[in-house]
Amino acid sequence: MNNVVSQRFIKCHNKLREEKRVRSxxxxxxxxxxxxxxxxxxxxGRRDxxxxxxxxxxxxxxxxxxxIMTGDGPMFMTEETNQSFRVLTTIRSPNEEELIVHVPLPAHAVYAAELGDPSFIQDLPTYSLPDYKYKVGTHRSFDIPGDSMEPTLFEGDKVVCSFLEPTLWESGVKDNYAYVIVTRSDVVVRRVKNLIAESKELEVIADNNFYEPYKIPMSDLREIWYVRxxxxxxLPSPQNIQRYVQEEMQGLKETIQQQGKMINRLSGAIDRLGK
Structure with a gap:
């Protein structure tokens, strides 16, 4: 008896035969x-x-x-979906645990241009993390390019991300969250505003105000990864930690002083009303 993936594959094969897209x-x-x-x-049903x-x-x-994998959605991709979709290659350990593939900064341009060649992905570094949430689904990590996400993310940082299926882009991409977005020519890390339902595009927004927001049409999107x-x-130096604490204490002191002044003014107003 076939497994469920093989059964769905057979249904797709039969559909192709019914629609005469293949003769036999x-x-x-x-x-x-x-x-x-x-x-x-x-x-x-004798082989998977x-x-x-x-x-x-x-x-x-x-x-x-x-x-094929979940049973959700149509059997075949539409032309629009296929323009932005490519087969995702994954790497597994000898005990069949899916590994996290890391895409270093020098490989970003090649990764964006690749058409899913498994040999390219297999040559990238791989690793695993102990947290259970990284054992479920497909994850990938990317080097942060440039300073567009400062002060949240810095060049030299890495982000670990979970893969978002293209069929879930319209409903699953949440406004103001950070994503790694792979286009036909680049890999960028940005917060987003989801405009797919309205105009078939994403607006991407940097945390660094020097960079202006811009829009990416859905036809240019290749992959979307949620930053987890x-x-x-x-690591912050002791001097930076001390300065940060001093700034926080100064801010707290000023807040208390302002509240004290407000209480004094309120007390004065009450006294005047009493008289």
């Missing part, structure tokens, strides 16, 4: 450089579909990977 199962198999006999075993066969079917016939954690090599 043999033609379907050959178009994917796959043995027709092996495909027959999958269709009869392989990851490589899925990858080829998604690329050639635009099968919806969200439907920051890894920084920078």
């Amino acid at each position: 199962s043999r033609q379907f198999a050959l178009s994917l450089d796959y043995l027709p006999q092996s495909l027959s075993e999958i269709l009869k 579909v392989t990851i490589e066969l899925l990858r080829k079917a998604i690329a050639k016939y635009k099968m919806n990977p969200v439907y 954690a920051r890894i920084t090599p920078f």
Whole structure:
């Protein structure tokens, strides 16, 4: 008996046959450089579909990977969705734990331009984190480029992010939260204003006021990653900590003084009313 992923794959195959997008199962198999006999075993429930066969079917016939993996959404991607979607390559440890792939700053431009070549992703550094929340779903980390997110994030920091499925962009991207946004030419880290439902675009906003907000059309979006954690090599010096505490104490002192003046004025006003 096939697993559920193989069952959904078979449904997609049957739909292609019904719509005459492929003439036969043999033609379907050959178009994917796959043995027709092996495909027959999958269709009869004697074998499960392989990851490589899925990858080829998604690329050639635009099968919806969200439907294949979860059962949600349409069987096939629309042209609009396919313009911004690419197959996500993941890396697993020997015990089948999905690892976090790190994209260093020198690889950002290549990562944005890549069309999902697994060999490129496999050459990137990988690691794992002990927190359970990083064991569920697909995560990736990115170096922070430039100073656009200061004072929240600094160049040299890394952000650990969770992958947001393209079918969830319209409802899942939340205003004012930070995301790593992969376009057709760049990787940027910004807060966003979600305008997908209104005008099929995202407005991206830097924390550094020197940088003006701008809009990215949905057709240019490749991947969106929600920023969950920051890894920084920078620790505040004792002098900076002391100055920060002094500034906080001074601010608290001024607030207390202002409140004291307000209480005195209020007491005076009450006394005058009493007289």
